[in-house]
Amino acid sequence: MTGLLGQELGLTPLGGLDGIPRTDTPQKAKDFTSDQEVRWCPGCGDYVILAAVRSLLPELGIRRENIVFVSGIGCSSRFPYYLDTYGVHSIHGRAPTLATGLAVTRPDLSVWVVTGDGDALSIGGNHLVHTLRRNVNMRILLFNNRIYGLTKGQFSPTSELGKVTKSTPAGSVDAPFNTMSLALGAEATFVARALDSDREGLKEVLRAAARHRGTAFVEILQDCPIFNDGSFDVLRKDEAPAHLIRLRHGEPIVFGVDDELCVVQRGFGLRVERRVDVDPSDIVVHDAYTDDPEYVYALSRLSDQDLTYTVVGIVRQVTRTTYDDAARDQIARARETEAADLQALLAGDNTWTVS
Template sequence: MPSAPLQLTAKDFKSDQEVRWCPGCGDYAILAAMQGFLPELGIPRERIVFVSGIGCSSRFPYYLDTYGMHSIHGRAPAIATGLSVTRPDLQVWVVTGDGDALSIGGNHLIHALRRNVNLKILLFNNKIYGLTKGQYSPTSEVGKVTKSTPAGSADYPFNPISLALGAEASFVARTIDSDRKHLTSVLRAAAEHQGSAFVEIYQNCNIFNDGAFEVLKDSETRDNYLIRLEQGQPLRFGSEGQFAVTHPANSFGLTVEDSASAEPLVHDATQEDPAYAFALSRLAGPDLRYTPVGVFRSVSRPSYDKLVRDQLEKAKAKASDNPAQDLASLLNSGDTWTIL
């Protein structure tokens, strides 16, 4: 008998734990968007798992009434890999931050992406260490003055989208904490993707790095800063539609032309060659002009758990239906002899 379709609501995904982020933190908006989005999936709560590392963002699993693990710093993608490979029936989300994913856990992130493990990885990027009270992060801009860099940081930041593309990610997207509609649409696309889906979420830390993304949010500026990527749509933006993303003939990269007549590129995230998505990821300068949001890349590649399971199924086809007997044959294989 077919079961009735799941009728869950956002409330079903709220756990009984008191949320302990600072008032005004961007994480609240992301949590609310996630709780609002999850019922849409039609997946029962017990089949959803959130795995996180350490940091403000990584408290996320405690607040969702699904299965969840708040693990250790940087290791969530590794832990989630073991879970995803052994339990393909689950939908596994990884929640991480710029320090967790790009500093201490950088290695696990890139390898999860190249393997195309079936994980939805949400990187909350606030360009600062929040939980340790305000040191610069690997996405902080050069010269960032923080508690640990009173004279300004000397290191050059990562561009998380470029990094994910370089790590062979099959799905790469960016969104913003305060734009619930856009955030939800990106979560939806990520959830539908088979394999690793990497989503960078610009998230405001109102205590240690307030307003880091303000130009992308303020109604006065955002239209002239944001490029909304939509599959099959021309890359024309601006308050008056005055900007066009074009590909100059003499360049490997893309550029933004302030011209109503320029012919904009048409966005296609499904291109096999990641060069286009990479070029998009390089458009924004330190002042965040011009920041693409949406899906940069979405290509189809067999996920790691599927390839592993295919091998397993192929091998198991040769097994008898009696594991004890197969084990006995294995133990007795090779050069054996009998003592009477």
């Protein structure tokens, strides 16, 4: 699927790594490890994510000086210090804004944003949704631990109803964001989710995000052992098979112990049913490349009377012209067709003199 804007401008979408200088020198994870001491709380899920990113970057085969990580404010936002690439520790919620400027002006960079549920979805909510809508060529890694960790345990925009925290001693009355539904509603071209404890699944998602051209949104469910310990235990322990749905493009959506559960389409929506009760041909085969927004939105909100299901893997991966490609093309066309005359602009018909 190529966006209408791209068709009008005659642009052809490229791969996420196209135009970025490559290296012929073999790289290892240690080549992307800075000399800074990693300082997160013991047991924090951020350690696993950092290790996964460090092991992924050598696979991309691009020069370290052509990679930049931009972060906002929060525990996750210390990320750029621990990578031997370029990095920007920016201001609260505004990392996508700085990253947009880099993506537009420096097409030779692989741009990454590291943010948290508080940083991205509270003060940074406006910046996040418009970056997704514009489809700027960057990767956004949202670390979701359902709590404010850096400021010592206040509820966040993803904390569950009734959550007791230092700022909600009687329980939160805020309805939390469904982050995946939010990203899909903003027309993100790449939407995925992973668990910090599933390193292989996390790397698989990150690998695809790195190669996607456009805004790749990856939510990573991670534990805060100090202020929200065990927030995702239901997805890790014995109960996990009944709650966790792993998506793979082109494969039937089945899950549970011995794959006894499946996803089927009923009417205009999706439902979870027992496989023994349905015809095999009714089981939904996951299509990450579909341009059907209703299907992927329904996947992000699977639930029944008793359970809420969590999908992990790549939910959506489609192609649309990126904002930065379109902006650079527009500037190039203007330079070809219009003479730059600053004086004529200043003294033109759109100016007047106040006496």
